[in-house]
Amino acid sequence: xTKVLTHTxxxxxxxxxxxxxxxxxxxxxxxxxxxxxxxxxxxIRQLMWKSQAEAGCAFVNIGDFSFYDxxxxxxxxxxxxxxxxxxxxxxxxxFAIARGEPQTNAAPSPMVKWFDTNYHYIVPELSESTExxxxxxxxxxEIREAxxxxxxxxxxxxxxxxxxxxxxxxxxxxQSPLTLKLLxxxxxVYKELLQKISQEGVEWVQIDENILIFDQLxxxxxxxxxxxxxxxxxxxPKKLLATYFENVAENLNILLDLPVExxxxxxxxxxxxxxxxxxxxxxxxxxxxxxxxxxxWRDDLTALAKELEPIYxxxxxxxxxxxxxxxxxxxxxxxxETPPAVIDGKLAFMKEKLADLGKLSxxxxxxxxESPEIQELRAYLEKVKTERLAKVNAHKSEAYxxxxxxxxxxxxxxxxxxxxxxxxxxxxxxxxxxxxxxxLFEDGKISQADYDEYLRQVIRDNIKIQEEVGIDVLVHGExxxxxxxxxxxxxxxxxxxxxxxWVQSYGSRCVRPPLIxxxxxxxxxxxxxxxxxxxxxxxxxxxxxxxxxxxxxxxxFPPAGEELANVAYDIAIxxxxxxxxxxxGGIKIIQIDEPAYREVLPLKQAQWPAALDxxxxxxxxxxxxxxxxxxxxxxxxxxxxxxxxxxxxxMDADVVSIETSRAKGVLFQGIARDGYDxxxxxxxxxxxxxxxxxxxxxKSVLNSAAQYLxxxxxxxxxxxxLKTRKWEEVIPSMKNLVSVAQEMRRNx
Ligand code: GLN
Ligand code: ZN
Numbered sequence: 025x026t027k028v029l030t031h032t033x034x035x036x037x038x039x040x041x042x043x044x045x046x047x048x049x050x051x052x053x054x055x056x057x058x059x060x061x062x063x064x065x066x067x068i069r070q071l072m073w074k075s076q077a078e079a080g081c082a083f084v085n086i087g088d089f090s091f092y093d094x095x096x097x098x099x100x101x102x103x104x105x106x107x108x109x110x111x112x113x114x115x116x117x118x119f120a121i122a123r124g125e126p127q128t129n130a131a132p133s134p135m136v137k138w139f140d141t142n143y144h145y146i147v148p149e150l151s152e153s154t155e156x157x158x159x160x161x162x163x164x165x166e167i168r169e170a171x172x173x174x175x176x177x178x179x180x181x182x183x184x185x186x187x188x189x190x191x192x193x194x195x196x197x198x199q200s201p202l203t204l205k206l207l208x209x210x211x212x213v214y215k216e217l218l219q220k221i222s223q224e225g226v227e228w229v230q231i232d233e234n235i236l237i238f239d240q241l242x243x244x245x246x247x248x249x250x251x252x253x254x255x256x257x258x259x260x261p262k263k264l265l266a267t268y269f270e271n272v273a274e275n276l277n278i279l280l281d282l283p284v285e286x287x288x289x290x291x292x293x294x295x296x297x298x299x300x301x302x303x304x305x306x307x308x309x310x311x312x313x314x315x316x317x318x319x320x321w322r323d324d325l326t327a328l329a330k331e332l333e334p335i336y337x338x339x340x341x342x343x344x345x346x347x348x349x350x351x352x353x354x355x356x357x358x359x360x361e362t363p364p365a366v367i368d369g370k371l372a373f374m375k376e377k378l379a380d381l382g383k384l385s386x387x388x389x390x391x392x393x394e395s396p397e398i399q400e401l402r403a404y405l406e407k408v409k410t411e412r413l414a415k416v417n418a419h420k421s422e423a424y425x426x427x428x429x430x431x432x433x434x435x436x437x438x439x440x441x442x443x444x445x446x447x448x449x450x451x452x453x454x455x456x457x458x459x460x461x462x463x464l465f466e467d468g469k470i471s472q473a474d475y476d477e478y479l480r481q482v483i484r485d486n487i488k489i490q491e492e493v494g495i496d497v498l499v500h501g502e503x504x505x506x507x508x509x510x511x512x513x514x515x516x517x518x519x520x521x522x523x524x525x526w527v528q529s530y531g532s533r534c535v536r537p538p539l540i541x542x543x544x545x546x547x548x549x550x551x552x553x554x555x556x557x558x559x560x561x562x563x564x565x566x567x568x569x570x571x572x573x574x575x576x577x578x579x580x581f582p583p584a585g586e587e588l589a590n591v592a593y594d595i596a597i598x599x600x601x602x603x604x605x606x607x608x609g610g611i612k613i614i615q616i617d618e619p620a621y622r623e624v625l626p627l628k629q630a631q632w633p634a635a636l637d638x639x640x641x642x643x644x645x646x647x648x649x650x651x652x653x654x655x656x657x658x659x660x661x662x663x664x665x666x667x668x669x670x671x672x673x674x675m676d677a678d679v680v681s682i683e684t685s686r687a688k689g690v691l692f693q694g695i696a697r698d699g700y701d702x703x704x705x706x707x708x709x710x711x712x713x714x715x716x717x718x719x720x721x722x723k724s725v726l727n728s729a730a731q732y733l734x735x736x737x738x739x740x741x742x743x744x745x746l747k748t749r750k751w752e753e754v755i756p757s758m759k760n761l762v763s764v765a766q767e768m769r770r771n772x
Contacts, residue, residue: 025386025389025390026386026389026390027080027385027386027388027389028332028336028341028343028344028345028384028385028388028389029082029341029343029344029345029385030079030080030081030082030344030345030346030381030382030384030385031076031081031082031083031085031178031311031344031346032076032081032085032346032347032350032351032378032381033085033180033230033232033266033268033288033313033317033346033347033348033349033350033351034085034087034088034094034180034350034351034352035072035075035076035085035088035350035351035352035374036351036352036353036354036355036356036374036527036528037068037072037088037089037090037352037528038068038356038526038528038534039064039067039068039071039356040071040356040357040359041356041524042526042534043064043067043068044064044065044068044091044532045526045532045533045534047060047061047064047065048061048091048092048531048532049532052119052123052532058115061091061115065089065091066169068089069089069166069169069170070173072084072085072088072089073170073173073175075374075375075378076378077175078378079378079379079381079382080382080385081378081381082176082344083175083176083177083178083228084170084175084176084177084178085177085178085179085180085230086163086166086167086170086177086178086179086180086226087163087166087179087180087181088180088350088352089166091115091118091119092118092119092122092146092531093122093144093145093146093530093531094145094182095138095145095146095147095148095182095187095190096118096121096122096133096145096146097162097163098148098181098182098187099121099146099148100117100118100121100159100162101158101159101160101162101163101217102156102157102158102159102187102210102213102214102217103155103156103157103158103159103213104148104149104150104154104156104191105117105121106121106133106149106194107151107153108125108128108130108131109121109125109130111128112125120132121133121146122146122531123531132146133146133147133148133149134146134147134149134192134197135147135530136190137623139234139269139627140269140623140625140626140627141269141318141353142353142527142529142535142537142578142579142623143352143353143527143528143529143530144529144530145190145530147190147191147192148187148190148191148192149191149192149194149197150188150191150192150193150194150203150206151193151194151195154206154209155209156206156209156210156212156213157213158213158216158217158220160216160217160220160221163179163217163221164220164221164224167179167221167224167226168224171224171225176227177224177226178226178227178228178229178230178264179221179226179228179229179230179261180229180230180231180232180266181217181229181230181231181232182231182232183231183232183233183234183252183265184207184210184211184214184252185207185233185235185245185248185249185252186232186233186234186235187210188203188204188206188207188210188248189203189235189245191203201242201244201245204244204245204248207248207251207252211252211255211256214256215255215256215259215260217260218256218259218260218261219259219260221260221261222260222261226261227261227262228261228262228263228264228285228286229260229261229262229263229264230263230264230266230288231263231264231265231266231284232266232267232268233249233265233266233267234266234267234268234269235249236249236267236272236275236278236279237267237268237269237270237271237272237275237627237628238274238275238627238628238629239273239274239627239628239629239630240274240629240630241274241275246275246278249278249282250278250281250282253265253282253283253284254283257283257284258283262284262285262286263284263285263286264284264285264286264287264288264309264311265279265282265284265286265287265288266287266288266311267279267288267289267290268288268290268313268317268348268349268350269290269318269349269627270290270293270627270628271290271293271294271297272289272294272297273294273296273297276297276300276301280300280301280304280305284308285308285309286308286309286310286311286344287301287305287308287309287310287311288311288312288313288344288346289301289310289311289312289313290313290348290349291312291313291314291328291331291332291348292313292314292316292348293348295331298335302335302338302339305339305342307342308342309342309343309344310335310339310342310343310344311343311344311345311346312332312335312343312344312345312346313345313346313347313348313349314328314332314345314346314347314348314381314384315328315346315347315348315377315380315381315384316347316348316584317347317348317349317350317351317353317354317377318348318349318351318353318354319581319582319584320354320355320371320372320373320525320539320581321370321371321372321401321405321583321584322369322370322371322372322376322380322397322398322401323372323377323380323384324398324401324402325380325383325384325387325395325398326387326391326392326393326394326395326398327394327398328384328387329384329387329388329391329392330391332345332388333388333389333391336388336389343388345381345384345385345388346381347377347381351374351377352528353527354373354374354377354527355373355374355522355524355525355526355527355536356373356374356375356524356526357373357374357375357376358371358372358373358375358376358522359375360523360524361522361523361524361525362523363520363522363539363541364520364541366404366541366542367404367520367539367541369397370397370400370401370404371539373525405583405584405585405586406585408541408542408543408583408586409583409585409586409590411543412543412586412590412591412594413590415543415594415597416590416593416594416597419593419597419645420593420641420645422645422648422649423641423644423645423648424644424648424676425644425647425648425650425652425656425676426652428676428678428701428702430652431652431653431655431678432678434651434652434653435652435653435654435655435678437653438612438653438654438655439565439612439613439653439655441496441497441565442496442765442769443735443736443768443769443772444726444735444738444739444740444765444768444769444772445496445497445739445740445765446494446495446496446497446739446740446741446761446762446765447495447496447497447498447499447567447705447739447740447741448490448495448499448741448742448745448746448758449499449615449659449681449711449741449742449743449744449745449746450499450501450502450567450569450615450617450659450745451499451501451502451505451745451746451747452486452499452501452502452503452746452747452751452754453746453747453748453749453750453751453754454503454506454747454748455751458482458503461475461478462475462506479503479504479554480557482501482503483500483501483503483554483557483558483561484561486499486500486501486503486558487500487558487561487562489751489755489758490564490758491562491564493755493758493759493762494762495564495758495762496564496565496765497564497565497566497567497613498558498562498564498565498566498567499558499566499567499569500554500555500557500558500566500569502569502745502747504551504554505551507535508571508575508617508619509537509538509571509575509576509579509580510536510538511551511571512550512551512570512571512576512599513538513576513580514538515547515549515550515551516544516545516546516547516550516595516598517542517543517544517545517546517547518540518541518542518543518544518545518594519538519539519540519541519544519580520538520539520541521536521538521539522536522538522539524536525537525539535579537579537580537581538580538581539580539581540577540580540581540582540583540591540595541583542583543594544594544595544597544598545598546598546601546602549602549605550570550599550602551570552568552602552605552606552609555567555568555569555606555609555611556609556610556611559609559610559611565612565613566611566613567611567613567614567615567657568603568606568611568613568614568615569614569615569617570599570602570603570614570615570616570617571616571617572596572599572616572617572618572621572642572643572646572658573592573593573595573596573599573642573643573645573646574592574618574620574621574623574624574639574642574643575617575618575619575620575621576595576599577591577592577595577642578620578623578624579620588624588638589638589641589642592638592639592642593638593641593642593645595642595646596642596643596645596646597645599616599646600645600646600647600648600649603616603646603647603650604649604650607650607651607654611654612653612654612655613654613655613656613657614647614650614654614655614656614657615656615657615658615659616643616646616647616656616657616658616677617658617659618643618658618659618660618675619659619660619661621639621643621658621660621668621671621672621675622660622662622664622667622668624636624638624639624671625667625668632667633670636668636670636671636674637671637674639671640671640672640674640675640676641674643658643675643676643677644674644675644676647677655678655679656677656678656679657677657678657679657680657681657703657705658675658677658679658680658681659680659681659682659744660672660680660681660682660683661682661683661743661744662682662683663682663683663684663691665682665691665694665695666694669694669695669698669699669700670698672700673698673699673700673702676702677702677703678702678703679702679703679704679705679737679739680702680703680704680705681704681705681706681707681739681741681743682704682705682706682707682743683707683710683743683744684706684707684708684725684729684743688706688724688725688728688729689728689731692706692728692729692731692732692733693732695732695733696732696733700733701734701737702737703737703738703739704729704733704737704738704739705738705739705740705741706725706726706729706738706739707741707742707743707744708721708722708725708726708740708741708742708743708761708764709722709741709742709743709757709760709761710742710743711742711743711744711745711746711748711749712744714749714750714753716753716756716757716760717757717760717761718760719760719763719764719767722740722760722761722764723764723767723768726738726740726764726768730768730772735768735772740761740764740765740768741761742757742761
């Protein structure tokens with residue numbers, strides 16, 4: 025049967041049961057040696073290749089497997105090693121760049137989110153001292169492995185211009201066009217690499233130049249793209265230039281002028297551009313990203329086949345199809361999962377997407393009538409969307425509170441807090457004993473009642489410590505939670521949690537995002553009983569704690585075909601029920617954490633204001649209707665405020681706690697200049713470091729804040745939760761924090 029050529033832009037690399045994660049953790053703990061780690065890597069690569077071959081893909085990819093991160097792999101391949109790691113070599117050097125090296129006190133390279141995903145890449149650190157040097161062994165060895173097993177490899181590489189764009193320029197450590205100074209030197213090494221790859225008999229290399237999706241690229245970057253591909257023209261294997269996650273509308277002309285042998289575009293997002301693409305395609309291959317590579321829903325194969333048929337008729341075997349992005353962000357397979365009946369058979373992880381890709385490849389030349397399952401899925405998604413919309417529309421306008429001045433006065437009276445009130449962000453150390461008890465409970469070895477009693481004991485201890493240290497606003501310490509999203513999503517209708525749906529976040533760290541598959545529903549509690557219990561044990565105010573609507577959305581798999589805004593509003597409406605219940609139960613301060621708030625910013629900058637508008641509305645919906653004297657806090661773990669100050673102001677929280685470890689004065693000046701005029705808790709203690717914060721440093725943060733912002737609005741707190749710290753660090757740090765607040769009170 026005739027079929028369209030299929031391939032992928034990359035697969036998840038952890039293995040079906042997180043084999044790589046386990047091997048890495050064991051290797052770092054000294055429990056297995058390097059040869060065992062390498063063996064696990066080889067086994068996973070074989071599974072990745074086998075999956076592609078069995079699904080009928082024309083190639084297996086090389087370059088998507090990595091022991092830590094594919095951007096770091098490229099840094100090592102081109103020899104971009106930060107100076108402080110140059111004395112090391114091999115895997116020791118590789119992991120030192122990713123994780124730091126204690127012996128020489130060398131900090132790891134920074135880690136940043138990969139486009140708009142929850143995957144983090146290791147930022148290339150470039151400087152005047154960078155000297156590229158080709159180091160192709162890993163890549164070439166993997167090509168040979170694949171060939172010796174009888175596979176036909178396609179190599180995938182981050183493109184040189186995107187690589188520089190993702191890098192930072194030192195000593196300042198910022199993203200800068202200065203990195204482009206290094207382009208000629210990088211291209212020299214890149215050319216050598218392409219030649220080596222071609223000597224291995226590889227026919228195609230997929231080059232990811234994903235910056236082509238950005239809407240505000242400056243001319244220097246656009247010129248760099250043109251120059252680069254002119255220079256690389258005709259060199260090495262045929263080039264498939266890939267973009268994903270967005271359309272290429274703003275840069276289409278540049279893209280179409282690049283002298284490469286093939287283009288990969290996201291079909292769904294570039295539909296309106298396709299006529300222009302076909303017009304200028306010439307003899308090139310066009311690979312269309314047809315299946316959603318990042319969501320977990322079955323794709324509508326019949327509809328896709330119908331749309332693609334005319335393109336196939338005109339291009340013939342120059343049309344390829346693939347998922348629209350790498351499947352790095354998908355779990356391995358649905359095998360062994362038991363999703364709710366209404367969505368059973370309607371989901372697809374990597375393995376199922378691959379199978380569907382195979383089906384689509386025969387459907388395009390041989391159209392078939394629509395399958396009943398797809399009709400059912402479409403009807404299901406439509407029904408959820410309609411129901412959600414009706415609910416959201418009935419509540420959407422409920423997103424305002426009394427003016428801040430009125431709230432502030434009422435809260436002062438209600439709470440009676442001193443100037444510079446002290447508090448912490450929520451979690452306290454998750455000790456070995458806590459983890460042990462949780463495991464015992466999960467394994468059914470202790471009863472619910474025993475486990476609950478243990479947690480109450482932890483809460484009592486946490487309270488005692490805070491009271492003794494003299495903290496003003498207490499937290500219960502979150503011992504009952506291990507994940508700030510799934511703790512809540514498990515208690516809400518409309519969410520489904522897979523058993524094994526792990527996705528790499530960074531290195532060996534994986535997350536298991538729940539899926540939003542229905543309308544969200546509150547079942548009477550989101551854990552408020554723990555907060556009530558904690559409040560009953562102290563006369564000081566106890567903060568109610570929950571994860572906000574934006575974070576609950578951004579750290580989950582979303583439903584298909586819906587506006588994110590409506591899903592966020594839906595979650596907010598249900599969270600609001602818990603917020604009201606907390607207030608009714610006597611809780612005076614409620615903190616709604618939004619560590620993922622910044623992640624609503626879309627890839628296209630032109631869409632930022634609209635995104636911040638819905639994100640802030642969702643937050644306001646979650647605290648709608650509370651009394652003016654009830655104080656609403658929020659928390660974010662970053663200080664990168666410049667692009668979102670408007671969005672933070674629009675949240676209208678009474679107090680926001682943030683990270684402030686870098687650029688303090690500038691930060692506060694900026695916040696004040698942009699008109700932020702509500703409570704602010706600058707994180708005076710960097711909880712990511714095991715060091716005890718010293719009073720002098722904490723004071724300087726506060727003084728710097730007080731210089732620009734009203735001291736009456738300042739809080740004293742760490743910059744994030746303390747769950748990863750030890751009590752030996754936490755207690756003296758809290759003592760320092762309290763003493764600093766007391767001194768500030770005397771001075772203001
Ligand atoms: N309240 C949470 C905690 O303290 C906040 C976590 C976060 O910011 N990621 O752990
Ligand atoms: Zn945080």
